[in-house]
Amino acid sequence: MNQTIKKIGVMTSGGDSPGMNAALRSVVRTCAFHGVECLGIYRGYQGLIEGDFKEMTARSVNNIINKGGTILKSARSQEFRTVEGRKKAFEKVNASGMDALVVIGGDGSFTGGMVFNEEFNFPVMGIPGTIDNDIYGTSSTLGFDTALNTVVECIDKIRDTASSHNRLFFVEVMGRDVGHIALNAGVGAGAEEILIPEEDMGKDRLVESLKRSRESGKSSSIVVVAEGDKTGDNVFELKDYVEKNMPEYEVRVSVLGHMQRGGSPSCWDRVLASRMGVKAVESLLEGKTNYMVGINNNKIELCPLDKAVKGKTEIDQELLRVSDIMTV
């Protein structure tokens, strides 16, 4: 291991996701394991600018592996988008003796890290923490699995009342640009239709499909809609359209909202976070920089940060087909 790195900083940045605390714990403990100091940076890049740091020992991350949110808090920083802001940050970093940085966050946070690396030749390592699973270079981001379980548990409850009343529910889930949550949770919840940004089935085909579904003997229906879907203007407009065209149905809308970001992480997310934290720290100690830690084929691997940021994830075509077959 590279002895030039003696103090590693770690932050959580961007939207929070379940598993961030578990990843933080892993980073801190891997530092302790290798005899490297660790500084927790509060409120992401804003805290980097303000020097809002705290020394972390193996014991300061006791009992957080199962906690949602992030004990380091997160924030968006306009100031870090400026050269001046980043200079201030670098001064604070220097003053603290920090000589490498682990960023737990999404692609916006990684972009910040890349710029910081470029400008100051400062070692940076990313860990993908976002419920959206929209980061290239990893088959799974921290929080995605937990969010899926949260969504299917909510829809299970909604289905209880939907099937007691022969109702149709539109359930909006997170995913502004990508439909991974909608597609996976939709299949997992047994949704009749799944509307995602990557595909536009059109309102007429939606109504046709719902009518067929009704004729096939289904008395209630759940349609899962990703936030960023473009089939309707929004989920409420969709509701109105369907109600007009299928007066036999009572239609309801449920927007699951921010609860999808919270909650105790699933076992998968806790284990993934633990593995990623080890890899992030050890890669820095080996002298690597400007990578994101990812998981592919159940192996923990590095992916260059710029690829992670620029690459696009693709919707799983096989799963789309499975979804169609399941609603026969």
Add this chain to the structure above:
Amino acid sequence: MNQTIKKIGVMTSGGDSPGMNAALRSVVRTCAFHGVECLGIYRGYQGLIEGDFKEMTARSVNNIINKGGTILKSARSQEFRTVEGRKKAFEKVNASGMDALVVIGGDGSFTGGMVFNEEFNFPVMGIPGTIDNDIYGTSSTLGFDTALNTVVECIDKIRDTASSHNRLFFVEVMGRDVGHIALNAGVGAGAEEILIPEEDMGKDRLVESLKRSRESGKSSSIVVVAEGDKTGDNVFELKDYVEKNMPEYEVRVSVLGHMQRGGSPSCWDRVLASRMGVKAVESLLEGKTNYMVGINNNKIELCPLDKAVKGKTEIDQELLRVSDIMTV
């Protein structure tokens, strides 16, 4: 026990609530225990009109005590509001040999039962099934306890993300006319403010209070708002108002919606349902009619249906005070 009653019908009616299946199971098994036949009536009063009945044995309610929703389904019936509709229902009832009726539902459903009793001198017994806890004559309705747990679990998740980001959340919960869910779940979730239909604190006092709360060192806040609260036009208007007056806060809204009606019932709701079902059937067998089964002081008691329907529940002033103290 009165031997003139030989066949009891049971329905679930109105909005569904967790515990309805457990109550149905109890009614069916108590009938079996006393050697009385039992008919399940599908889709509430509409099924009564259509003669949509099914014989229920002790085994036909296996494995439903833990299921949300209602296997008998529920519906609203315009037809039953007419004399002709009720006549049709009475004919179906007569043809089936049914000689008493248990209605699991809310006050609208009880009113239907009272009219049916009045017009045809038909024995009717009510079991209060609604998450709103707004029925006079019982300290607890079926589903209320489960709904409270659902709400606090959701808010626990929202709080993870709220406190990671120093945000203010407005969380809308069910309760069009009453604030029981909001008040109890608000205290249980540690909400900073609780807005209920029974009290109007006014938007200005709300903002004042949130500012004090912020100054006292709280970096994030949850405000629980009952559906029927009148402080703002609606929860989105409240959000806009607070955002305008407290620009230092990011404000978000979460409308919990119909998931509050679903889910596996809590142990309390299952036990309560079991107790109420026994009392309902045995009271009919004792020749009683036109009552609702309630729980008061942990005793299962009868309350005349008309009192249950007309009476008002009151918000718990002591709990309001507790809520104020907790947000010190």
Add this chain to the structure above:
Amino acid sequence: MNQTIKKIGVMTSGGDSPGMNAALRSVVRTCAFHGVECLGIYRGYQGLIEGDFKEMTARSVNNIINKGGTILKSARSQEFRTVEGRKKAFEKVNASGMDALVVIGGDGSFTGGMVFNEEFNFPVMGIPGTIDNDIYGTSSTLGFDTALNTVVECIDKIRDTASSHNRLFFVEVMGRDVGHIALNAGVGAGAEEILIPEEDMGKDRLVESLKRSRESGKSSSIVVVAEGDKTGDNVFELKDYVEKNMPEYEVRVSVLGHMQRGGSPSCWDRVLASRMGVKAVESLLEGKTNYMVGINNNKIELCPLDKAVKGKTEIDQELLRVSDIMTV
């Protein structure tokens, strides 16, 4: 309010239960509300002896209402059972300026409080925290409701596998002396038999009953057994006996164990804890001492500590009867 009390100590003592943290939060915040100082005492009476105190402000109990366990930790203290131990404790108490004590715990902890009160004329107030619900003077202890939900969720899972395999399960739940958990969770989980310390049905009647149950068409069965039940020597001996006498059944045992004490408290337990904490502090401020705060008929009331300690709770005969009817 009595101005002579200026600093209140609060401890959790004995076996922990969900809701203890919520009660602690309420005590601390009620003190803050009334401008009274509050000292947290770590590790129960042992911490009292050692002067292991920490000043608590309204903010030091942020985000604990939903946490199981107790942040003050709990312990049993042999030393406090001695006069010397209690003298040491009183010295520490005096040195700290503490002039009243809130004890959150079970009857053993209350006895300690009573003795301390007697010997030093020191104001003491109890809050009943135990999952067993075996305290006289309150219809509900903190943690009982949560434990019931934990148990029924576990048994729901066991039932999945029991009914997939036509198996008989003995599920042992907590309750060394009382059967409240077993009876309530047994009814809530739809158990075929419930064995409690208060009743001894005998092994032969148990087998007879299980045979009848099997003949009635049930292919799987759950028997809930309280820890302290005397029907068999223990749950494993019961299993052997039933297996010998009903070779047609595969019999399995599950001992739920300590997970029953943990977990995030239910909404009921959080609200109850909040109410009890307010009452405990305000009663001390009103000059009262040597009471336990209880809930009866949904009213928060005081019960003399000696009655709470000496009185016995009784098993609910109506619920026993409901249990019998449900297994028809």
Add this chain to the structure above:
Amino acid sequence: MNQTIKKIGVMTSGGDSPGMNAALRSVVRTCAFHGVECLGIYRGYQGLIEGDFKEMTARSVNNIINKGGTILKSARSQEFRTVEGRKKAFEKVNASGMDALVVIGGDGSFTGGMVFNEEFNFPVMGIPGTIDNDIYGTSSTLGFDTALNTVVECIDKIRDTASSHNRLFFVEVMGRDVGHIALNAGVGAGAEEILIPEEDMGKDRLVESLKRSRESGKSSSIVVVAEGDKTGDNVFELKDYVEKNMPEYEVRVSVLGHMQRGGSPSCWDRVLASRMGVKAVESLLEGKTNYMVGINNNKIELCPLDKAVKGKTEIDQELLRVSDIMTV
């Protein structure tokens, strides 16, 4: 698609696991999608022998995707181990018109399928359903992910009480021959030590490690032990040994038991089951036989049944190392 296959039978066999119902639903609906008839076979191979079949339509699997256990039930069949038993089964199969078989189960169930295929040249396809994740040819078996979540939720509760009392808990989890559940759930739950059949650390090293852990400042500890671990004779003997050698600790044992097999499947298990069911049916329709459907690198693939049965899974060495680092 191969038109020679017109009727597919499906069974669940061996120990049940969460996701079996979701896989059944997928098999049934994929048959419906392709216009192939589907027969549900009750109680595994025993039902095959007895001709205990039921026609399944797309609607007969409504609302089961989220249910634990298996609606087809499972059983072990001694009779199917005999040539006569299998002949009887083949006669029933012929009489029913079934011309291919999907077996959802573990390696014992697959062996049965292979023999049946060999003797009667009957097309067979396997879907790996077991919580143990011990099947070669798939990185994930149905139910493994759900079981991990169940275990970490239980240990989270146990940790509440462990850390309130400074106790050491041994938690036994399933895994007679393999440690996958113990290792993954142990890391996920933040266990201090994880004891698995694949490694024997010895009792003395265990005690040494626990002492170091205590000295490092941890006041409570969780040790996760796989059923089949050989460090002690059993978990109770381990407890005694540690108690003797570390009298400063109160040690407790919790055996999680059969609840690990039950519960509503996680989103991952539901999606995996849906994907596997499609692949199983479509592979049969393409004329393939004697394969198991597996998932590798997030692709659904086939693995020859004999490889699946004979191959061994290996414990993840990287994860073992992560586990060591986390307990620094």
